[in-house]
Amino acid sequence: MALASGHAAAQAEYPDKPIKLVVPYPPGSGTDTVARYAARRMEAALGKPVVIENKPGGNAIIAAQTVINAPADGYTLLWAANGPVTTNVALYDKLPYNPLTDLEPVARVAYSPMGLYVPADSPYKTASDLFADAKKRPNKLNYGSGSATYNIATEWLMSLVGAKANAISYKGSSPTLTDLAGKQVDFAIAEYSAGLPLVKGGKLRMLALTSDRRMKSEPEMPTLQELGYKEFFQVAWWGVFAPKGTPKPVVTRIESTLLTIFKDAETAQYLDQNNFSAFIGTAEQLRAFQKTEIERETKLVERFNIPKL
Missing domain, CATH: 3.40.190.150 (Bordetella uptake gene, domain 1)
Structure with a gap:
């Protein structure tokens, strides 16, 4: 008692x-x-x-x-x-x-959800463009990783694609995306909410979503599952x-x-x-x-x- x-x-x-x-x-x-x-x-x-x-x-x-x-x-x-x-x-x-x-x-x-991003003027217009180049040139592309979660997500995706790329570590999505916009890295998986303003501001291009459904704010943006990577969800x-x-x-x-x-x-x-x-x-x-x-x-x-x- x-x-x-x-x-x-x-x-x-x-x-x-x-x-x-x-x-x-x-x-x-x-x-x-x-x-x-x-x-x-x-x-x-x-x-x-x-x-x-x-x-x-x-x-x-x-x-x-x-x-x-x-x-x-x-x-x-x-x-x-x-x-x-x-x-x-x-x-x-x-x-x-x-x-x-x-x-x-x-x-x-x-x-x-997370987004797959590249710089706004990147030659990669679609996720398929990025994946094709990453497969053709193993370990030549660098990706930004804001935490262990993004590291696993990106390595998982690269494995599904059949490609290899180099991880560059950052302290969260915000600095990752800042450097991505500045072309310090070639691509990144990062928080959707952190990347969307940079997409709207013309500094980044989003290629796909990591979730299992599209977002109301970007209804035309496909998910990686829709692009053929059925098991990918992060x-x-x-x-x-x-x-x-x-x-x-x-x-x-x-x-x-x-x-x-x-x-x-x-x-x-x-x-x-x-x-x-x-x-x-x-x-x-x-x-x-x-x-x-x-x-x-x-x-x-x-x-x-x-x-x-």
Whole structure:
């Protein structure tokens, strides 16, 4: 009875100070954009400031370890995309943490498709043009990779195409696409939401989508599945994690707050306007999904002989 009362008190008192939301990618990325929207809504719901702290770099390992090493009290949370909580497990031989044992799942909230991009004046007018040249000239083209997730996605696609290209690593989609527009690399798979403004601004050309359906904002843009790569599907999804050992009542309070926010009409409108989609899941569902994704991505790395990091 005393333990139950203590848990109830912890939940009732939380939060009593600002909450830090650690984002593994730089400002301007889709991950950052949705995190800032969520932070604003969380502030209104919880009555305390929710501060974004961008910690890009190291394929999101820096951000993950920042949260893992923080006090397990619910005041430092990880706004995670695929990379730090699933993809890194598949891609690293010696990952310095275990996302299944070092982090508590809180909630899954949304996803963004990815786009296949080239510079606006690239000779590649279609995805087929790019693939044909990549096949004809193995390892002569460079692609930008904003995280481990994009690395796996691009290597998977190149394997399906029967081509090889060189990865150039970046700290998220935004710097990847900036360099792509400047012709520092030849092509990139990156967040749809981050690339679309550059397409509209005449700096990039989009060749295809990585999702299983077209987007309302670009209804003429085909998916890679439509172009013949039936099994190819990769999106950037987002969820929130807390340090291992965070009290269950605190996790439940954050979980219920996020699920309420991402189920309401205001958020539905926001997601639609910004080319995102709701992808809602409880803490339990997030953990099950995380395990499934780790297994799927590990098999992809093995199947296509993607080099370990």
